Structures are given as structure tokens and as C-alpha cells.
Amino acid sequence: MSQLTLSRLKKSFSGTDVIKGVDLEVSEGEFVVFVGPSGCGKSTLLRMIAGLEEVTSGDIVIAGKTVNDLPPVKRGIAMVFQSYALYPHMTVFENIAFPLRVEKRLENDIRTRVEAAARVLQLDTRLEQKPGTLSGGQRQRVAIGRAIVREPKIFLFDEPLSNLDAALRSDMRIELTRLHKKLGATMIYVTHDQVEALTMADKIVVLNAGRIEQVGSPLDLYHRPQNRFVAGFIGNPKMNFLEGTCTAANASGVSVDLGPLGTINLPRAGAADLVGKRLTVGIRPEHVRLGSDGAFAMTLRPGIIERLGIHTVAYSQLPNGDTFIALFEGDPVMSDDADVAVSIVPADCHLFDAEGQAVARPA
């Protein structure tokens, strides 16, 4: 049974629609990540679930109960804020104890729970310090501690790692995943960082301009993006898009004329009326292979080459002026402004119609 259901959820701020009808089901214990570019409404959506923003229309249902008009605490949620929102004048202990003090729990009970939370988060030795004396990662853990003492049904995280530096961020990512495994609670996590989304999520919700573009597991989104937006958003470096015209289409294949690059045949269940329409072929940089033994050969002339040791990224210009990115394993021999023969396997390619929707693969 789903623990959280959003149905036809809408939100507008003084006439501007920010969330334009969102439907979503979240099961108990799932780690769900809302991801999208800034301004896509992901934080607003989270704040609506939290009870910090009012719902314009639609319903939020938690454990079978419509909670639209309930305050956060009655929804059984706890939230971790981007700025941590720690109370600067209270000790770590008092910060974590805050929700319990609000509930007027007994002193013994408070102490037991705060100490248990502090053990989980390795804050035992910091309980008497003020937040100002802690490092970014420790402050983050205090904020999480304040969320877990109340044992909520659902945890909400609003870009919790964005104020940390890169090294600490990957550590905290692992800690959060571990915490999720340990607590088994439902977690909803907002980020603009697709690496966080891909590494932590059971289920990713890609949002764009107030709408859900696609919901799926990380590998689902990577391998089977339903539209051009998701294809371009998930994956780093970004997917290459080649514009072309359909020359032939049947139940087992679609041919796309890419102009000066030649014609590529893709295994797709194309309807015959696709012929003559504009199509976009998508190919991820990591699926471009060195050598001309693939089914579709190209010649690239990289203008810039980035060598990272583990792999090499080459940026070349296509005849129409677009940049084409190719990513190779290791550090193959190649130099700036010299031709390189590469090839693409059609099965690796993605195909989108003029509206940006993916063309179905053959069954």
C-alpha cells in the first residue's frame, strides 16, 4: 500500500502556477529523490508535503488520510532544511531535543532518545557544544538528529548536502544511504544534483517547470528516458542530440537521415507516418566507441580534450555547429584538431519525435 499519495496537486503563487498537477505514489520505506533544474518546483512540492506551503488544489494523502489542512507535526513528517536551521543559542543536545520538548516529554525519556540519536550520528561527544563550533558535516548531522528523535513516518530533505564541499558531500551521501537502511523509513529528498539522485534513490522523480517528466529507478531513467528532457538531464556529460529526418519506418526499424553525417538505422517500432518527420537521435558520450567497426561510423575532430585518467572527454564540432561530446575509457592516443574515427552501435541510441517523446522500441 502506498504511504504517500499526491493527486492532481497544484500550487500557484499570486496567479503564477508553480506546480501544475502532480500525481505520485510513494511506498513505505522507499528513498525517493525529486530532481530537476532550479525553479522546477521541486522544493515547493516538498514544502507542500511538509505542510509549510498551502495546497492550491489536489490532495496529499499520508497513510490513507488527507492531510492538506494539517500542520506538519500531525502529518508524521520531519524535515531537514538546506541551511540546517539549527538554533544558534542552544547546545547540540537542546537542538536535537527541541521536538521532544515541544511534546513536553519527560526529562528521562528526552535524554534517552537524544543520546540514542547522537550515537547513531556519532555526535555523542558533541552534545554540549553550540552549533557555531561545529563543522558543516556535524551541523548537518545535528539537523538529521533533530529529525530522527521524533521517529516520523516520512523524512523530508531539502537539498541537505548543497552547503557542503565535494569530499564531505560524497561521505554524507553514503551516511544518508546507511541511515535509510538502518531506519527503514520513507525518505523524500530534493536535489538538483543528478549524482545524488542516481546514487541514493530507489525511485527518481524528474521535475521540469512544475510537471513530472518521468518517474523510475535510476537505471530506468538512464537507459529508457521517456523524453528528451530526461535524456538530457540524467547522465554526465550530457547526451548528444543529432537532428535528422525520418526516411523509412516499419515495425522493426527506423532510418534517420542525419544530413552530412549519413543515415542511421535504429531498431525501433516506428509507425509508417513517421516518414518525413523531424526526429532527434540521442547518443550518450560514453556510448561513442573508438574505431570504425561499429554499425554507424563518424569522424570527429576534437577541439578540446579533457584527460581525467580514468577516462577522457573529447569535445568536437559537428558540421552544423553543435558540440559533440565523446567519452572514452582510460587515456587513448588522440590530439587536438586531428581526426579520430569513432562509431556508434544503433542499439545504444535513443530516438525522440518532434514533440520530444521517445519512440518506442520493438517489443
Place this chain on the structure above:
Amino acid sequence: MSERPMIDRYTWYETLGVYLGLLVFLSFVLAPFVEGFLVSLKPLEHLFSSPYRFWPEDGSFDAYFTMWEHVPLLGRYIVNSLFISTVITIVVVIIVVPAAYAFARFEFRGSGPLLGMFLAVNMFSGAVLLIPLYRLMRTLGLLNTYFAMIVPGVAFLIPTGIWLLRTYMLRIPRELEEAAWADGAGRLYTLRRVVLPIALPGIVVVAIATFIGAYAQQFIFALTFNSKSEYMPLAVGLFSFFGKERVVWNELMAASFAGILPVMIVFVFLQRYLVAGITAGAVKQ
């Protein structure tokens, strides 16, 4: 070489210029105090000697003792001054804290114009409104009471307080209150446990500014609305040193210094809050 960062290094003539500027400014501000203090040390007859001498010869602290005998109510005046200012400060803080919080956090119709009106009140000096206020007090039968001196003082000091504290409260991150709300705390609980402790330096600034303001402005209200000597604050009470034939200048000055002394002492203790409050990036996110 000095340890200062490059941007804080000055040549000798720049340093000299800075200190000269300070000297001019401070002499201008402090000269009356110095002269007042010197006068308080001189015997009365020396004050009218010609040529006038600034430095007191055979100076003494006698005036500081004789003044209590010449004006027996002097102690009462000083206590009155402190009492009026203290009551004004307490009332202003009680009113300003919730008002500033409301202006900082709640969106309500007319909050902008209301703030503007408070600013406009600041532009009137109390003196402009003395006559209407006097008529009002007389009609209500409030003349010659502490109340008559306290209420106008409160009214004219509230706007500054609201503006000061509202600005301070605007700097407290909204997320702190949202976090408290998400954890189940109500508005008042959040105000008490989260907002007020963080705003404390700002509240102290308001209290100090109000106290000083009340001390300075009580003269005009006391002069107009009160004629009973036992209710007089020091600033008005000092007129007792104006005799029929002569003014007892040395004791007058001595009494002034005795009167500001308690305020000076309080100020010395609280000024670190004042500085902390004014420079506050005090709120850590």
C-alpha cells in the same frame, strides 16, 4: 613589518591625519563636559573673576557636598529621572518586541503604510505637539502626575524601537521558525524559545537607545506637564540652583554630573551589547 593586512596599512601622515581628525571631533564633543567639570570644582566667586581662568585654582569637590544641602530634593530628582526613564524603557520594550516581530514576519494589509506612519511620527519632535498634549492632559486631569511624563515619552520612543528591532528580526532566517513549526511548536512557543533568545542583542540595543532617549527627552514633558517639585526629574530640578539673585553654577554642574553618573555606569556595562547588536552578523545560519 606590521602584521596588518595591506588594506589596513597607513603611512605616517595618514595616521597623523586620522588622529588629528579624532582630536578635533572629540574636543568639539567633549569640551562642554570638561568645562562643566572644571566649573563644578571652582569656588563660586572665581567664576566671575576677570580675566576668566579655565583651570581651577584652589579647586575642590566642595560643591558635590554642599549641593545636597542647598537643594534638599536633589536626590529625589535623580531618582525621579531614573524612575521615569526605567518605566518608559520597560513599557517600550514590552510593546515593541511583539510589534517588531509582527512587522518583520506577518504579511497584513497596511503594514507598509503603518511603518511609514511610525517613521513620520519620528519626524515630529514632541515639542510641536506640546500644546495639544497639554490640553489633552488637562482635560483628562492627568497634569502633575508621573503618568503625564511617562506616556508621551513612551509614545515618541516606540517608532524608533520598532524600526530598530524589526530590521534586526528580519535578519533571523525564516527557516529557523519553519523548522520549529515543522517540529510542532506554535507561534508563541517559537517566539519565546527561538526568536527572542536570538534577538536578545537587538532587544538590548532597543532598551539602551530607549533609556537614553527617555532620559534626554523627559525635560520638555516634565517642564510642561508637571509643576510639583516632588515629581520633577533632574533636568527640571536643576532650576532650583537658579536663585533670586545668582545662579549657583558650580553646584549646578556638580548636580548634573551626579545625575548622569548612574546612566554612564549602566552604559559602560551594556555597551558591548550595543556594539554586538549594531555589528550583528550575530545570527549564524
